[in-house]
Amino acid sequence: MEQISIERAIGQALAEEMRRDARVLLLGEGVATKRPELVAEFGPARVRNTPLAEAIIAGTAVGAAATGLRPVIDLLFAPFLSYAMDALVNSAGKLRHLSGGQFEFPLVAIAMTGAGWGVGSQHNHNLEAWFAHAPGLKVVMPSTPADFKGLLKSAIRDDNPVLYFVDIGLLQQAGEVPAGESLVPLGRAAIARSGRDLSLVSYAKTVPVCLEAAARLAADGIEAEVIDLRSIKPLDLGTVLDSVRRTGRVVVVHEANRSFGVGAELAALVAEHAFDVLKARPLRLGGPDAPAAASIPLEQAYVPSVGAVCEAARSLLRCD
C-alpha cells in the first residue's frame, strides 16, 4: 500500500469527494492558496479563499448546507472556532430539531489542534469536548493517515455537521492508505493493539503514545489493549466496553485538559456499564488544567507521556 502523509490523505479525500459530488465545496482562509491542485481541477467557485472572518465562514457553510450544498470549511486552528460557535452550535446543532426536522446540515468543519508547533494555547487547545457536549454535532479525531482519509470521506457524506479535528503533532507522519475508495465509518473505534490485561482508550496524538507504552509494558509481560476511538461522537461504546469486559481495567488517555474532558465521559460510561467487571478504578490521563505554553519543552510536557501511561497501567495492575 502507498505510504502517504496525513496532509496528503486529507487532500486525497477532498479531491475524491469533490469529484464524486459536485455539491461539495471547500471554503476557508487560504484554502485556494494552499490547495492549487483543487482549484485547478474544480475551479475557483468550489475552492474559495474567504475573508478573515470565522463567524461568517461557518455561518455560510451552515446556510449552504441547509439549502443543498455540502461545504467543507477549514477554520485553521481550533481556538479560532471561538468565533464560529454561534453558527456551529446554535444553528447547525439546533435548527434541525427546533424547526421540526425541516433542515439537514451536511457540512464538515476542519480545525487543527494539539502540541507540535510551539505556538501556545491560542493555537493549541483541544476543544473536542465542547462539540461532543453540543447536541446535533458529530466529532471525529483520527490518528492514522488511512483514518484521516476514510473518516473525512465519511464525514463529507454524512448529512450532519461534523467537526474534524487534525492533531498537528501527527501531521508529519506517513502511513499506509488503501488505494481507491475506502471509507471509515463514523462511530466505529479501532483496536490498534490487542491485549488481555488492561484497556488503553485514546484518540489522536496519544494513540501512538499508548502504542509505545503498550510495547514497553509487553516487555514486562503486561498485555495492554489499545483502542483508538477515531470518532468521539458518535462514540463506539460497544468496542470500549467489550474490551474492558475482557481486561477489567481501563486508562483513558488524551491530550486535552483532563478536567471535564472527553475522558470523563468515557470513565463515567465504563464505571456505569462495566462496574461489575472492573478490577481496578478507571484512570484518566490528560493535560493539566492550564493553557498550553508555546515553549517547546513545556508544550511537550503538557501531553501525557509514554512513561505516565506505563505508570498508570502498572498502578492498576498492582492493585489487583
Added chain:
Amino acid sequence: MEQISIERAIGQALAEEMRRDARVLLLGEGVATKRPELVAEFGPARVRNTPLAEAIIAGTAVGAAATGLRPVIDLLFAPFLSYAMDALVNSAGKLRHLSGGQFEFPLVAIAMTGAGWGVGSQHNHNLEAWFAHAPGLKVVMPSTPADFKGLLKSAIRDDNPVLYFVDIGLLQQAGEVPAGESLVPLGRAAIARSGRDLSLVSYAKTVPVCLEAAARLAADGIEAEVIDLRSIKPLDLGTVLDSVRRTGRVVVVHEANRSFGVGAELAALVAEHAFDVLKARPLRLGGPDAPAAASIPLEQAYVPSVGAVCEAARSLLRCD
C-alpha cells in the same frame, strides 16, 4: 431572616459590592434600563447599557479587568455566550498564563440558562461544562437566594474570571438571605440534606428536584444525602468524596445534556477516588442529547424529574 427572590438577591449583591469597591461596574444590554436603582446610586458611568454585541461586551470586560477595573457583565442567556467565547476563553482564560503572570482578570460574566420560559435551546442551553473545561475560568451555579447573593459577592471579589450561571427555573423562588455581609466562598459545596444511604450530587435547578426525591425516598426509609455543588469550578471534591465514602452510592443529577457534561467529571472522579467504597455503579441523570424545545411540556420533560431520581436511587440500592 428576610425572604427574597433570587432576582433581588442578585441586585443586593451588585449594589453592596459596587458600594464597597468603586472599581466594580456593570455592563450589558439593558442593564441600566433594568436596574435603575443602581444607576441612581452609582451613576451612568458604572452601570452601562451596551450596544447589542456580546463579543465586545466580553472583550471590554476582559481588557478592563486586566487594567484595574472589576467588571460584571450581563450576557443575558447562555447561548449568547457563543459570541463571546474568544474574549472569555482565549483572552481571560489564557493570557495570564501565556503572559507569564503579568495580568489578572477579575470579572464576572452572568448568563441565564435552563428550562422555565419555554423559549427553546437558542435561549435555554446549559453550557457550564464548556467553561469548566476551559483553563483559567471559574464557574458557579447556585440554587438558593442566599447562595446567589453570597457567591456573586465572592465572585466579584475573586481575582479570576468567573462565569455565574443563573438558572431561570429558579428565578421566581424566594428564600432566606442573611442580612448584612455574608459571603459564600467559591469552591465549597453545601450539604443540602444529610443521609446515609446514597449521595445525590447536583447543582442549580435539579437541587430542589433531588431534595424532593430525597423526601420521597425517606418515606420508604431510604436516606439520601443531597449535595449542592454551588461551584462547578473549583469543584469541592472533598465534600463529594466524603459523602460517597459514607454512603457508597452516588447519583449525579443536572439539567445539562448528560453526554460529556459536568456529571461525567463527577462520576469519573468518584470512580477514581472512591472506587474501593463504591457499593454500586455511579449513575448520572441529565438532559437528553438534544436541544431543548420551546414547547413547555417538552421543555419540562427535558429536565431530570423527581421520579427519575428516585428510580435511579432505588436501582442502586437494589443492586446492593
Added chain:
Amino acid sequence: MSPLPSLARPADRLEAMLLIRAYELRLAALAAETGIPGTCSAVGQEAAAVGVVSALTGDDLILTNHRSAGHLLARGADPGRMMAEVMGRRDGYCKGRSGSLHISARELGVVLTSTIVGGELSLATGVALSQTMLGRPGIVACFFGDGAACEGIFHEALNLAAVWKLPILFVCENNQWQAFVHRRETMLAEHISGFAAAYGVGGATVDGNDVEAVRAAALEAVESIRASGRPFLLETATYRMRGHLEPDDQHYVDAGELAAWRARDPIAQLRSRLLAAGGLTDGEADAIDARIAARVAAAEDFALASPWPDPAGLADDVYA
C-alpha cells in the same frame, strides 16, 4: 412551494397588514391573560414587512429572526399553524419545538430562522451561495433589526456578500429599539444604510411606515440585485409600537416619541389614504376587518385544539 398570497394591490397589502396586526394583538392578549409564552410583536412595523415581502417572488427565500410574524404572514403562512407553534403545539410549523422565536416554514421559502440576534445574517450568505451555485433563480431576503446591525456578524455578512457577489436583499428593520435599549444608546448614526457604501454595495433608507414607499424601494432593490447579482442594504425606518416581548409595560419608553410614531401608524395611514383616494370603500374595509377577525379566531381555535407534542420524541430530529 405553495402559491403565495397576492400582495399586488394596495388593498391586498392593507389586508395583510391588518392580519398581522390582529394576529399579534390576539397573541399579546393571550400572553397577558393566560401566560402562554410571550411573543416579540412587530406592531407598528407591518408596512416594513408587507412592503418588502410584496416585492419578492415565490422563488425568493426569506430569513428572519425573533420578530417574524409579519414576514411569515405576509408570505402566506397559516395563522393557525403559527399560533399552534407559538403555543408549542404539535401542529405548529415546527412541531411546537420552536415556539415563537425561531419559526421556519420551508414550504413557504422561510428558512433557517434564528433567534440569536444576527444568526439570520450569518446564514443568509450560505443560502445565497446555494442559490447561485445550484443555479436557482431566487434571491435571498434577510430581515434583521437595528440591534443586529451592532453585532459583528452583520459586517462579516455584508462584506462577504459584497466580495462574493451574493444576491441578498439585506433588510434592516430599524425600529429604534433593541429590547430595552434605544438605538441611540448603541450607535452614533441614525441610519444603518450608511454602511452600504463602505462595503461597495447599494443601500437606501425608506420610510418604513409607508407600505407603498417600502414596496417601491424594495422592488427597485430586488431589481438591482437580480440585474447585478450583488447585494443591497435596504433600511426601513420604523418603530416598535409595543414592548420587546409580551407582556411589556414600556415604562422605559419616551411617551412623546411613542405618541409621535403612533400618529404615523402604517395601517391607519394606508387605510385613510386608500379611502380618501377611492381605492377602497368603507364597505370593503369592513369586509376586510370581518375576514381578518374570523381568520384570527379560527386560528386560535385551531391552535388550542392542537395536541401537545409527545415527550417521547424529545431527541427526534436531532441527527439526520
Added chain:
Amino acid sequence: MSPLPSLARPADRLEAMLLIRAYELRLAALAAETGIPGTCSAVGQEAAAVGVVSALTGDDLILTNHRSAGHLLARGADPGRMMAEVMGRRDGYCKGRSGSLHISARELGVVLTSTIVGGELSLATGVALSQTMLGRPGIVACFFGDGAACEGIFHEALNLAAVWKLPILFVCENNQWQAFVHRRETMLAEHISGFAAAYGVGGATVDGNDVEAVRAAALEAVESIRASGRPFLLETATYRMRGHLEPDDQHYVDAGELAAWRARDPIAQLRSRLLAAGGLTDGEADAIDARIAARVAAAEDFALASPWPDPAGLADDVYA
C-alpha cells in the same frame, strides 16, 4: 514604567527601524537554519510601527498582535528578552510561555497581546475604559491588520469606542496580506479608514512606508484623541515584504507587486533622504549599523544562554 527610548529625532527613528529589521532578519535566519519556532515578521512595515509609537508618550498603552516585534522594539523592549521569548526561554518577557505570538510587556505599557486575529481589538475598549474611569492620563493605541478588519469584532470595537467616547488610536496596518490571502480577495475597498465616517469618528490613511508621514499623522490623531476623548482610525498603507510566518517562500505573491513595494523600502527611503538632506552622515550611519549588529548579536547570545522553563510550572499563573 521604564524610560522610553527617544524617537524624537529622525536618526532615532532610523535606528529603531534598523533594529527591528536586523532583529527580525536574524530570527528569520534562525528559523530557516535551526528550526526555532518561526515568527511573523513585519519586514517592510517598520515605518508604520516606529512612526506611530514615536507619537505616543509613556502614559499611553499599546495593544498588539502576532506581528508585534516592531511595536515592542520601538517602545524600547530589550531584544534579548524578546528573542528569549521567541525561543521559549525562561528570561523571555512572558517566561517563554508566549513564544513569538503573544508577547506582552506590561512594564513597557504593551498589554494583553493576542494572536487571535481581532483579539487585541476586543480588549482595547476595556483598557481604554480603565484609563478613563480610573482617571489615568494615557490613551490606548491598538495595532491590527487589514485581515483583522474583516472580523466582526473590529466593527464592534470601533462602534463601542465611538459611542462611549473611548480614547483609542486604532491603527490598521494594511500590509495587503492576510496570511496567504491578498487583501483584495477579502474586501472591495482598498482602504480600511473608510469605515471611520460610518462610525462618526475621525479617520485617515497615510503612506505607511514613510515614517515621517506616519509620525505626523499619528501625532495629529493622538492630539485629536486627547482633545476630544474620541477614538480615531489611522490606517498605514504598507506591505508585508516577507512571508506570513518564517520560513515562507512567498510563491503565492505577485512578483511585480513585491518588487514595486521593495523599491519603496521604508528604511532605504529614510536613510537616503537623511543622507541627502544632511540629517545624517555616512559615518553616523555606519555607527548605527554597528550598534545594531552588536545589539542583535548580544540579544541572540542572551537568548541562547537563557534556560528552558521548568515543566514543573506547567500549571503556574493560571489562576490568580
